[in-house]
Amino acid sequence: MSDLILCGPCDYADNNKKGEKWCTVCEEGLCADCEKVHKSIKTTRNHRLISIEDYHQIQNISVSLNCEDHDKRFELYCITHDVAVCLGCVPSHHRTCSDVIFLDKADANAKQSTALADLEDTLTLTIQNLEQIIADCDSALEKLENTKYDDCKSEENKLLTRLKNPERDLSNLREQTSQLKSFASDIQLFLGTRQINEAVFKEVESVKETIKCAQNYQMNLTLNPSIMALMNESDQFGKISVKTTTTNLPFKEAKVDQAQIKHRVSDMKNIKNVRLQLKNKFEVNIKGGPIWLTGCTMLPNGNLLIAYGV
Ligand SMILES: [Zn+2]
Ligand SMILES: [Zn+2]
Ligand SMILES: [Zn+2]
Ligand SMILES: [Zn+2]
Known part of the structure; x- marks a missing residue:
């Protein structure tokens, strides 16, 4: 196994x-x-x-107990720089530091240390903050769901991924911190607190950068200037009036229609049936040349109106 x-x-x-x-x-x-x-x-x-x-x-949980620069175990702690150091670190980087102490003196009460409490607070608050931002992004994405704004949707999805990854990493770091607190030695917890704190700082910086670069989408309608000018002249586009007409819907009741056509045909007078009869005769006396009758009609009072040209 x-x-x-x-x-x-x-x-x-x-x-x-x-x-x-x-x-x-x-x-x-x-x-x-x-x-x-x-x-x-x-x-x-x-x-x-x-x-x-x-x-x-x-x-x-990888808590490094060795100095990467000198491949020696951390044995000392520099209070000024708040870092664990090996014997090789002191001459090169901490020669002038007056407060380099043995690590086992520094890691006493690592469980009750302010550094650990601060780390736990930072993790809790950062994760809560991220969860809220992710929930806001999710609801913004839901609103875009049935729209055609594909560019906005894809940007929003990218942003969500860029936020969910650090949220997952920070949750892992919180879990590791809690396990270190429960099971690790003082020196592991002491070093782990600082190493996890460094990782959290990097995650927070990356989230801040992501949020700084995030785009906000707001839709605006700019009216054509000629429409704007028209609106300035008049407080309304126009009036709506209602005109009533028959609908001319193509509804026909075949049998009724045919019967009426027959009826109308029998009522109509055919010119072949009209018989002409001479009723009266009169002369038109106008001096000058020949005249051209251009029209005549019977007035309602019985007079005959004749129009002519000379
Ligand atoms: Zn044994
Ligand atoms: Zn070193
Ligand atoms: Zn130092
Ligand atoms: Zn032992």
Whole structure:
């Protein structure tokens, strides 16, 4: 099994035995016999031992106990710079620092330290803040759901991803902090607090940058200037009036229609049926040349009106 922890001291003597406890200071497993020895030796009796199950909780949390620059274990702490340092760091970077102390003096009460409390507060507030911003973005995206503003939707989705990643990372860091607080040694918690704090700072800076670059979309309608001029002259576009006409809907009742057509045809007078009869005769006396009658009509009083041209 990959999560089997061997006893470190027994393994050193080529004797494979299963570890029952984990020493958070020596960072190795201890079988029951070696645990007794560990607790009896003066230099190791105060080492914090945890169960193998608890060790698995912090197994994957990487707290660096060694200085990367000098590949030596952190043994000192510079109060001025608030950093753990190795013996190699002091001459190069902290020669003039007057307050470099042993790490085991600095990490005492790491669980009750202000640095840890500040880190926990920062994580809680930052995650709450991010969750609120993500919820706001989600609801903005919902409003765009059935619209055609694809550019806005894709930008909003990109922004959400850029916010959800740090939110997930910060939640992991909060989980790691809580596990370190419960199971790690003082030195691991002390160093872990500072290393996680550094990671949180980077995440917060990246979120601030993302939010600074986020675009806000506001839609505005600019009316054509000629329409604006028209509106300045008149307080209304126009009036709506209602004109009533027949609809001319193509509705026909075939049988009724045919019957009426027959009726109308029988009523109409055909010119072939008109008989002409001479009723009266009169002369028109106008001096001059010939005249041209251009029209005549019977007036309502019975007089005949004749129009002519000379
Ligand atoms: Zn130990
Ligand atoms: Zn052993
Ligand atoms: Zn160093
Ligand atoms: Zn320093």
